[in-house]
Amino acid sequence: MTYTIKEVSEKTEISIYTLRFYDKQGLLPFVARNSSGYRAFTDGDLSLIHTISCLKNTGMTIKDIRRYIDYVMQGPATIQQRITLLSEHRKKVEARQRKIAQNLQEIDYKLNVYQSPNAVATVTKEQQFVQQEKTINQLPNPYAKTILSK
Amino acid sequence: MTYTIKEVSEKTEISIYTLRFYDKQGLLPFVARNSSGYRAFTDGDLSLIHTISCLKNTGMTIKDIRRYIDYVMQGPATIQQRITLLSEHRKKVEARQRKIAQNLQEIDYKLNVYQSPNAVATVTKEQQFVQQEKTINQLPNPYAKTILSK
DNA sequence: CCTTGCCCTAGAGTAATGTCTAGAGTTTAG
DNA sequence: CTAAACTCTAGACATTACTCTAGGGCAAGG
Structure with a gap:
């Protein structure tokens, strides 16, 4: 057959x-x-x-x-x-599996941040840090586009 | 900086x-x-x-x-x-990881066969089964090419 | 100043892995 | 016997993710 x-x-x-x-x-x-x-x-x-x-x-x-x-x-x-x-x-394949598992842990860390009760505060703080960093180096604020488009 | x-x-x-x-x-x-x-x-x-x-x-x-x-x-x-x-x-990603792990097990199974002391016998038997299957269905033997090319 | 080594963009080229089309032959159910 | 549904090949097209080239500007050391 x-x-x-x-x-x-x-x-x-x-x-x-x-x-x-x-x-x-x-x-x-x-x-x-x-x-x-x-x-x-x-x-x-x-x-x-x-x-x-x-x-x-x-x-x-x-x-x-x-x-x-x-x-x-x-x-x-x-x-x-x-x-x-x-x-x-x-x-x-095993090496790749291990690497993916590590990367997944980092994604989980992000998820934990986002899912925590004070996620908004954390994200806002991060954003402020980035803005500050750009200002110190006399660079334009990347978030400005979003703010301006409102 | x-x-x-x-x-x-x-x-x-x-x-x-x-x-x-x-x-x-x-x-x-x-x-x-x-x-x-x-x-x-x-x-x-x-x-x-x-x-x-x-x-x-x-x-x-x-x-x-x-x-x-x-x-x-x-x-x-x-x-x-x-x-x-x-x-x-x-x-x-987790689903993919699981699938890869399963597939890896099958590859391991193959490896075990190849690494067992009677690997040659097992492989030869498999090959004979395939040849038989092809003959029953009146199909050419795929291994023939190799044999003929000798 | 000038050379060397960076940096930039636009767009072409490459590699891997399919996916589909055109045109033609085959099989099967009614 | 014919229509529908299947099979075939050759080769075009698509997708993803880079990778490189050409042509030009900028910067830092001697």
Whole structure:
């Protein structure tokens, strides 16, 4: 039993356009064609496309995904290269996850300020500090535009 | 005391090109100019650019960052809008983080297979399954290319 | 003064990742 | 048998986010 591109698109939530684009980019060399030249996806193909999705979702570039797929197509001899590629990717993803978590904490800090009962006072004070800083350096007040436009 | 664009670029690790690009995109309306038309960055500006970095690093689009900055420029009246914008962004980032963590687990699963002592056997078996599947459906064997090219 | 190294803008160019269109062939339900 | 719904390719177009170039002005040291 095989699947059409439409069925695969629905199963994987990858658009038909994107599937064809991936094929053009060499990400789907394992997908066979039937006698009419239509792509005939097997379950094994779906499994590989799932792996491609994982790599894509974790931010791997198409170029690197293609490298991985190339290794897969070359069989067991390339297991070591696959390990290297995936471990390095893993490291990068973890580093990025950590950085995002840090940045999220800073956003949370902002949110706390905004949600505190004296948010208006805090924000007003910050704005005054900025205005003062600009004045000291003989620079125009950036908030002036808003004030003038009233 | 103010900073030149070069100094800000070094402090923030954002390229001069990008800083000017951000300014063009309306992300830096608060940065003043000196008498020669040069940007003069203050400490308050750096703080806002840091916030912009946090939003950018967590994947917010320039368009949405501009919305946030616009709110900031409008003063305390927009605190509620800022809360809404940041909370929604927060939710999206957390969802994305979770998805990435899941995908990373699947990559880890792959890595475990590759790193196990019988990796070659597992991979070979997988490959045979795919070949079988293709044969059953009267489709060409995708691995054939590699074999033939030897 | 003059050279070197900054700064500026406008706008062109690039890279990655899709997304869509045109034109043509295939399959399927009535 | 025909219309509707699907498939294909090639290639144009879109989007996001930079990145760079050209052409010119300003500033600081010798």
